[in-house]
Amino acid sequence: MDKKSKIILIAGPTASGKSNFAIKLAKKVDGEIINTDSMQIYREIKILNARPKVKETKNIKHYLYGFYSVKKNFSTGDWLKKTIKLIKQIHNKNKIPILVGGTGLYFRAIINGLVKIPSIPKKFRNKIRNNHRKIGQKKFYNNLIKLDPLVISKISPNDAHRSLRAYEVKKYTKISLYKWFEKTRKNFDENDFLKIYIDCPRDDLIKRINTRVNKMISLGAVNEVKKFRHLKIRKDKTSNKVIGISEICKFLDGEQNIDTTKEQISIKTRQYAKRQRTWARNQMIDWEKVDYKMLGSFLKKIKISSLKLDQ
RNA sequence: GGUAACGUGGCGGAAUGGUUACGCAGAGGAUUGCAAAUCCUUGUAUCCCGGUUCGAUUCCGGGCGUUACCU
Secondary structure, three states: OOOEEOEEEEEOOOOOOHHHHHHHHHHHHOEEEEEOOOOOOEOOOOOOOOOOOHHHOOOOOEEOOOOEOOOOOOOHHHHHHHHHHHHHHHHHOOOEEEEEOOOHHHHHHHHHOOOOOOOOOHHHHHHHHHHHHHHHHHHHHHHHHHHOHHHOOOOOOOOHHHHHHHHHHHHHHOOOHHHHHOOOOOOOOHHHEEEEEEEOOHHHHHHHHHHHHHHHHHHOHHHHHHHHHHOOOOOOOHHHHOOOHHHHHHHHOOOOOHHHHHHHHHHHHHHHHHHHHHHHHHHOOOOEEEEHHHHHHHHHHOOHHHHEEOO
8 A cells, every 4th residue: 555644634713714724735735625614514604604715725625615404413423424534535646635624523533533322313312302301401410310320420410412412322322421432442543643723812813703704794694694594494403503693683683783793793703712722722732833823934844745654 | 050860890780787699791611423512610890088887889978970851
């Protein structure tokens, strides 16, 4: 078998200039780009996600962008499976895979692996969720710790999200979620990655976010949400959570003016950016941190030879 | 100019003669198949000057400010 290359990982808070940098890097090292963002996958949401425009991609192949319907749910596992496959394909073409995005969990999955827990049948899952809705989080949690005492120290009694997951896994597989976690295996070696985190100081980021929000509105974000609404997506679908949708809906319903709406979108976005930075500070300790202003000189320093791996 | 009401953290907003709720924003943290989600923790305030009182943000007087109405 011939040589394969490292996998380049580019993370960073929203609006830090990741996508742009990835394109430049791909051009330099002959790479192809894979989306690592849980919301960029949706076909029908383009403006609010700040998806790279085709004419800006400079003929660099982009995968997993806007390929999935907002009507369906997507998961970390789905992403990981597709991404591993794509990495192989790109390697076979002797090109370099570049993963770019803002979803810390996806990066963790590609680096540390994700346990293969049997997928929970829809009916089974919905039954549990309906029950949760009926009895409320408090009672649900009490049932959960009876079913699986291991979660007590792991999940906050108020965390509905994780409670549901732990419950369905234990109930369906008869094995605790936390027992499953112990079986996690990595898909790659530590040395297979070049991990880059783009950082941007808070004040600069706020300015960039505000500019971006204004741009989104002038590009037609309101219309995008109008169309999205016509699809009548069920409220429990993940796509509803794209920042801007619920805010613009309030505007469309006449509950607030456009300035308030913009402000709300900015606030939500910087809260998201804050969580991304917290994740990076504590979960991406060994990543190479690059200031967003230094990306130009950083790009020059990257040598293609250093990306090659002998197999 | 007169009368009245009000003046509480960055903002909104309770309460009280003796530990200043709470919400939002901000900060820190968690994060294994919904993650742009979900959850945890958290700093900072009673307009100013006097008086009454053991003790005033609260009661009284004055000042300043805001708002409403009147002239």
